[in-house]
Amino acid sequence: MSDKQLTDWRQHAQTLETEINKVVVGQQTPIRLITTAIFSRGHVLLEGDVGVGKTTLLRAFTRCIGGGYQRIEGTIDLMPNDLVYHTYLGEDGKPHVSPGPLLMSGENLSVFFFNEINRARPQVHSLLLRVMAERTLSAFNKEYHFPHMLVFADRNQVEKEETFEIPSAARDRFMMEIPILVPDDNAIMESLVFDTKFHNVDALVDTIQADVLQFDQLNAFSALLQAKVEASPTLRQYALNLWRATKSPSDYGVKVSGVDMNRLVLSGASPRGMSMMMRAARVNAWLNNRDSVLPEDIHAVFHSTVAHRLVFSPVYEMRRTEIARELLTGIVNAVAAP
């Protein structure tokens, strides 16, 4: 039965990717990574320039996953309570309190979309951290549970005015940080500019099939998937070597141009980060119709699951994206398996 479930769900995943690829073109790799995160039950942080389609991408996924969907915009005056409730004067002239975005859908909340997360204050980040890690929230003398919730967030790194850098502890709660780049293909660039269907995002997102996945079954299926896809002793050793290399890259002969390797890494990947990497690698193996993880599965998710967890010396933080990319590529090139 479980094999049939694995096959059926793989079909759903392929449908999901096909649907998303219809409306977000030239982003096959981010779409595969977000699909992987959904089946790994991990939160996703998208990073990219303004207007490259981050929000459209997340809205498209939200439509396909189904369930409750809530969205909030990150602003400098956003406070934690704005996520929990809001107050207003009713028609009766009396003050009323109604549930905020987090509570509005109750346990059916499947996607909480935090737009421009780096514009929100650290207090908001702090609340979000707990919700992301524990999927619970205490409000109105009651404990609320969000068992199916995934947080999709995006940020742009171009603007630095009135933004707050997401601390490393908060970054670590996200399973993946996925860069969204403008496609380099001329045909795709042309269609994005001249094809009018891409001009109206709401209409565009409405064209894709809704509720491709059953959001309330994803947790159970994810547990089954993680149990079914196995990792051999050789692969385990390989993953451990990768982990060690993130902590001490110079021990593996990894070099980054213009960087003092002995001073670069203050903290390598966390145990949580590595376990998330392996969860994602298992999903990647399953999506490729395998029941064992290969090093190539780890490679597919290595950058997106590890890069944002590395803590560099402050002097190198300004070049984080570039250095992290070169460092992780160097690690993959340096660590052999078997």
Place this chain on the structure above:
Amino acid sequence: MRLISLSLALMLSASLSALANDEPSPEIPEGALKISSINPDRNVGFLMGDILERTIKLEVKKPYKLIETTLPIVGYEHRYKGQVSGIELRNISHTKKENRDNTTYEIHLAYQIFTTAPVVKPAILPAETIKFQGPATADAKDGLVQYKIPPFYFRISPMAVFGAVKIEEDMSPLRQPILLQPYPEKQKLVACLIVLGLSLLGLLYILGSRAWLPLMGKPFAQASRRLRKLAEKKPEDLKTALSIVHSAINATAKYSVFSDNVSELLAHAPSFKTIEAELTQFFELSHKVFFDTQSTTNYDERSLVWVKKFCKQCRDAERGLKPAKLKKA
């Protein structure tokens, strides 16, 4: 005290013996000595530098005893009428065997010729005089008697035909002096230089990480040699073989090669493009053996043979040769 007396007696005896060698003594009584000798098998045709050996066997009746100090000494040059004969004793040895009523002495003598002449020259291995200690008699009150070993007559041949070489007519100032030819020393010197040269080459080879010899130290050449040593019997041999080939691939590419980045290897080493399909097969096999937890491909002799052939293919590609195609493992 007795020891001192004995020492003095021995010294006196030695002095007497030395004296006995110089002074003529009466001949040993007839019948007290029997001689037989082995001489060179010819007595002509000897040249300067030749060594003539003779063995003298003496049976001396008891109580006569050979005084060993009267035997000729090495380096002794016999003189004839005050002139050096040019025959020099090069070596002497003797043995002694006691019998019931006599003593047998066997004396081995080796003479070397140090003379020559323009024409054939008569020569002689001299009659060596040796002395014996016997009982005191009227003739020999001290008991000393002597015996002359019969001489051996022979002829020394000239070094060249008489008159054929006239040194006076061959005195060219351009001719260098005739020197001794140090052939054995020269040969030893050449041998030592050869050994030294080989040692330096070996040292260079080791210092060069065994990779400077053409086509010998490259990764797949080394991997092929290591694969040849595998026993093909142990279950872990296939894993070992795959690991060896993985290491060689990584060393060639200078990074860890996986099936998802093999294209960079092909760009870096285009000679491997001819075996791209085999590279894919290799990674499939490696995945089965190392990462597929459901797979039973732990040991498969056919796969091991295939890996060895694949490694040879890679070695050929490494050498710029065109490798032969392989069947699927």
